[in-house]
Amino acid sequence: MAPPTKPIIIDNDVISRLFISGCLHRLLAIWPRGSFYITEQVVSEAQRWPSRGNELITVLNDLNLQGTIIFTVINESSNEEISAYTELQLLKRLGRGESASIAIASHRGYDLAIDDGVAKEICKELFPSITVYGTSSLLNMAVSDGLVTRRECDSIFARIRRSNC
Amino acid sequence: MPTNKMYSVPPAFGYMLKHARTTAGLTLQNVSNSTGLAVSTISETESGKRRVSAVELYMFSRLYSRPITYFFEEDESSASFAVLLRAANNIAVKRETFIKFHELCLNYRHLRKIVGAPEMPSPPDYSDSKLTSLEDAEDIAESERSSLGLDGQPIRDICELLGGKRGAKVFHMPEDSEAFSGAFAYDENLGPCFLINSNQPVLRRAFTAAHEYAHCIAHRDQLAHIDSSTTFESRNPRERFANTFAAAFLMPRRTVNEVLSQLVSRHSSSITPEIIIRLALYFGVSFEAAGWRLVSMRRLPLSHWQHLLTEKYPSSPTARLLGYHNEIEEVDLLPRNYTYLAYAAYKAKHISFERLAELLQRNYYELEEEFALENRSSND
Numbered sequence: 001m002a003p004p005t006k007p008i009i010i011d012n013d014v015i016s017r018l019f020i021s022g023c024l025h026r027l028l029a030i031w032p033r034g035s036f037y038i039t040e041q042v043v044s045e046a047q048r049w050p051s052r053g054n055e056l057i058t059v060l061n062d063l064n065l066q067g068t069i070i071f072t073v074i075n076e077s078s079n080e081e082i083s084a085y086t087e088l089q090l091l092k093r094l095g096r097g098e099s100a101s102i103a104i105a106s107h108r109g110y111d112l113a114i115d116d117g118v119a120k121e122i123c124k125e126l127f128p129s130i131t132v133y134g135t136s137s138l139l140n141m142a143v144s145d146g147l148v149t150r151r152e153c154d155s156i157f158a159r160i161r162r163s164n165c
Numbered sequence: 166m167p168t169n170k171m172y173s174v175p176p177a178f179g180y181m182l183k184h185a186r187t188t189a190g191l192t193l194q195n196v197s198n199s200t201g202l203a204v205s206t207i208s209e210t211e212s213g214k215r216r217v218s219a220v221e222l223y224m225f226s227r228l229y230s231r232p233i234t235y236f237f238e239e240d241e242s243s244a245s246f247a248v249l250l251r252a253a254n255n256i257a258v259k260r261e262t263f264i265k266f267h268e269l270c271l272n273y274r275h276l277r278k279i280v281g282a283p284e285m286p287s288p289p290d291y292s293d294s295k296l297t298s299l300e301d302a303e304d305i306a307e308s309e310r311s312s313l314g315l316d317g318q319p320i321r322d323i324c325e326l327l328g329g330k331r332g333a334k335v336f337h338m339p340e341d342s343e344a345f346s347g348a349f350a351y352d353e354n355l356g357p358c359f360l361i362n363s364n365q366p367v368l369r370r371a372f373t374a375a376h377e378y379a380h381c382i383a384h385r386d387q388l389a390h391i392d393s394s395t396t397f398e399s400r401n402p403r404e405r406f407a408n409t410f411a412a413a414f415l416m417p418r419r420t421v422n423e424v425l426s427q428l429v430s431r432h433s434s435s436i437t438p439e440i441i442i443r444l445a446l447y448f449g450v451s452f453e454a455a456g457w458r459l460v461s462m463r464r465l466p467l468s469h470w471q472h473l474l475t476e477k478y479p480s481s482p483t484a485r486l487l488g489y490h491n492e493i494e495e496v497d498l499l500p501r502n503y504t505y506l507a508y509a510a511y512k513a514k515h516i517s518f519e520r521l522a523e524l525l526q527r528n529y530y531e532l533e534e535e536f537a538l539e540n541r542s543s544n545d
Contacts, residue, residue, distance in 0.1 A: 013518065
């Protein structure tokens with residue numbers, strides 16, 4: 001298996017899209033350990049989701065136990081991470097989770113998986129060194145790395161379209 | 166991006182920072198101990214004499230439990246909210262409720278700005294007129310109704326009315342304290358801001374909104390006020406004024422008389438509990454508010470009313486049969502216009518979906534689930 005060149009920090013919207021379409025575990029579990037990070041904001045927001053929070057947390061914990069995803073927080077001893085987070089929050093355009101994901105990615109050299117257009121645009125503008133993936137590019141990367149077949153990828157796309165998220 | 170960028174601070178920065186610290190109950194020394202910054206540095210920062218670093222901003226935000234953006238407001242808007250916070254110490258209302266209320270009002274202003282919403286109309290200010298008599302309250306209520314183009318009709322949604330035509334920011338938040346009905350804060354930069362306890366029965370909330378509006382137009386010099394009385398009988402002249410205004414605003418004399426003329430039997434002139442229930446439902450107020458209005462209009466003798474009050478009629482099967490349900494019902498906690506502005510900001514790509522969820526005080530996943538369902542049904 002070819003690992004992603006850098007770890008990828010995944011934000012709410014990609015997690016949500018893959019989860020609602022029933023593909024979260026299937027898609028992430030195929031990557032090597034340590035491929036993905038998610039922030040405490042994503043986890044705590046998932047915990048507060050009234051209808052399916054428990055189910056989502058179970059999947060995330062399972063992936064965490066396998067080592068596929070690692071839970072992370074802003075490093076409070078890192079001026080770079082805090083500065084980036086502060087700068088992003090002062091724009092008043094992004095949520096706290098998105099700001100944390102971008103700030104962490106910028107300092108630790110991770111890539112970012114996010115679908116929101118505003119967040120993508122801001123990330124590319126302020127942190128051009130971060131490679132930004134969307135759900136679809138994550139899926140296509142899995143195909144090109146031979147982790148899933150094109151047919152399976154198309155089936156996942158179809159499920160995402162059906163769930164309208 | 167430079168490490169630990171330094172920011173020039175807006176004029177209100179120092180004030181907002183100090184306000185947040187004192188609200189958190191911290192001394193300069195406490196903050197110094199927690200952050201490692203010298204007391205003199207914190208003091209200079211609060212005076213607006215020095216620039217602030219990104220790391221300092223982050224530390225202040227964590228320590229004071231405020232969003233980072235809170236300190237970077239363009240104008241001061243804390244004086245009236247500071248009054249509320251001080252008063253919160255004397256009644257059983259959580260200070261966090263008023264802190265959240267302030268943040269929501271600041272968000273409202275910011276949303277208006279980024280969406281380019283037109284200037285909000287301002288309510289009149291009678292606080293210089295020193296109006297105190299109950300007749301004054303009746304007159305102002307009549308005049309306000311007339312200026313709002315209400316004629317004699319009942320007000321179906323007072324929060325929408327005051328939001329749309331008087332620029333009031335009316336938020337509902339749940340508070341356990343039964344005594345707490347509502348609060349108002351007036352600020353030159355934020356305008357009139359009302360907070361209503363959403364744990365009150367639905368029919369009482371309209372009266373609370375009208376009561377807060379009375380304070381806003383007649384007692385604005387107070388800057389802010391908390392209402393913590395559960396009864397309509399108050400000895401405080403300002404409270405009596407506000408109650409009389411609210412009753413006259415929601416139940417105009419002429420219409421009350423017209424409705425009564427259709428309800429009171431020709432054979433008996435006495436006011437029955439059923440008539441009061443009908444009146445309450447017609448005007449969208451509580452049984453108590455309707456009864457007290459009849460007393461003030463001398464249509465119902467006080468002794469008879471006091472007797473009726475002891476019978477707990479509003480919770481009777483008859484009252485329920487007549488359609489009276491004075492219970493706690495779900496309410497939109499945010500003003501509809503606030504929600505509209507937040508959504509407009511999202512649609513115009515000013516803010517992300519996650520930021521939209523934060524502004525609407527909603528869980529991200531739950532909101533996204535609703536949007537997905539909406540898309541699904543519109544595609545069906």
